[in-house]
Amino acid sequence: MEIYETQAEIAKRKSWLLSLVVTVLVTFGVLILLQAFALAFVPVLFNVSLEDVLGLMTGNYDVPNGRMAMLFVQGIGSGIGFWASAWIITRFIDKADLHWDIQNQRFQAKYLLIVLGITLGGMLFNGLLIYWNAQLDLPESMASLEIWMKEMELQLMELTKFLTDFQTIPELLTGILVIGVFAGIGEEMFFRGLVQPKMQSYLNSPHWGIWVTAIIFSAIHVQFYGFVPRVFLGALFGYMYHYSGSLWYPILAHIVNNSFTVLLVYFSNQGLIEFDLESTDTVSYPAALFGLLLLIVGFLYFKKVNQPTNGQLDQSV
Numbered sequence: 001m002e003i004y005e006t007q008a009e010i011a012k013r014k015s016w017l018l019s020l021v022v023t024v025l026v027t028f029g030v031l032i033l034l035q036a037f038a039l040a041f042v043p044v045l046f047n048v049s050l051e052d053v054l055g056l057m058t059g060n061y062d063v064p065n066g067r068m069a070m071l072f073v074q075g076i077g078s079g080i081g082f083w084a085s086a087w088i089i090t091r092f093i094d095k096a097d098l099h100w101d102i103q104n105q106r107f108q109a110k111y112l113l114i115v116l117g118i119t120l121g122g123m124l125f126n127g128l129l130i131y132w133n134a135q136l137d138l139p140e141s142m143a144s145l146e147i148w149m150k151e152m153e154l155q156l157m158e159l160t161k162f163l164t165d166f167q168t169i170p171e172l173l174t175g176i177l178v179i180g181v182f183a184g185i186g187e188e189m190f191f192r193g194l195v196q197p198k199m200q201s202y203l204n205s206p207h208w209g210i211w212v213t214a215i216i217f218s219a220i221h222v223q224f225y226g227f228v229p230r231v232f233l234g235a236l237f238g239y240m241y242h243y244s245g246s247l248w249y250p251i252l253a254h255i256v257n258n259s260f261t262v263l264l265v266y267f268s269n270q271g272l273i274e275f276d277l278e279s280t281d282t283v284s285y286p287a288a289l290f291g292l293l294l295l296i297v298g299f300l301y302f303k304k305v306n307q308p309t310n311g312q313l314d315q316s317v
Contacts, residue, residue, distance in 0.1 A: 003103060003245060004197035006096035016202040022093060023198075027085040027190070034084065035077030042069045059155065061162045067171060070163060071178045079182025082190040090194055098193065098247075106246035111305060115240065118298035119253045122236045123260070124291025129229040131283035136225060149224040156223055164265045172266050180259030188251045191217045191234065192241045210238035233257065239299065244306045 010019050042048050046069040048056075053073070056066050063069075090096045138146040163179070166172040191213055200209025214234030218227050237250035268275035
């Protein structure tokens with residue numbers, strides 16, 4: 001039930017390669033431009049030199065105000081960047097109409113509890129996928145690749161730990177805004193709002209479109225030992241959009257998923273709960289099975305209450 005109505009030639013199925021190339025170029029251009037814009041303001045806003053910012057990006061985290069500076073760069077260069085890319089491509093290149101009036105009509109607040117249940121179920125079941133993915137062991141012939149993957153994973157984990165090691169309430173709120181809200185809105189507007197309908201049209205299948213988009217969504221995070229769990233989350237958000245026809249559901253689910261994780265890390269750092277962001281050694285099978293059950297029941301009901309009615313506009317690319 002996705003909405004992406006356009007008559008632009010570049011958005012047609014026959015122009016899929018050109019459309020993807022343009023999408024990639026525009027997206028990378030916007031992300032780089034906005035990141036540079038954010039970096040230019042870091043010395044003024046946070047009293048952090050560009051040299052120190054470059055040090056932060058290479059693992060030197062002993063910089064006053066460094067966490068706030070990095071969150072600012074990430075929020076502008078990534079969260080807002082994906083939203084801006086989707087807006088530019090949709091409006092000026094594909095000349096598409098997402099029919100927000102219809103999307104808003106399809107969103108009903110009374111179903112938010114179902115979405116929260118589905119999201120919670122997905123997070124619980126994802127714990128099992130995280131555990132399985134972390135056990136990835138490549139053949140000996142690919143040992144060099146495996147070493148590189150583990151080094152990349154370690155660097156990204158260190159950066160994530162630094163960004164989420166909130167020491168004050170303002171840092172926590174900034175983290176929720178950047179990691180939860182900005183990422184939730186920006187990534188869903190780009191991947192579910194733009195890429196997913198394109199893929200569904202190119203592959204002539206809503207399900208293939210959802211899963212291919214989820215794979216792309218996971219790949220851009222460059223976390224090999226979290227690849228499968230993120231594909232699962234991408235597909236979860238994709239089916240929310242597919243069955244409801246409103247981007248508001250996956251946007252809110254994405255925000256809840258990220259913000260809840262941020263809060264768990266904060267409460268753990270404060271000694272209020274036990275939660276280890278790095279731990280992949282154990283898994284609770286009862287919790288994972290309960291999550292899967294909650295996910296299945298929730299989705300079946302969500303699909304039922306979001307059946308299209310006469311006059312609703314279906315996807316047209």
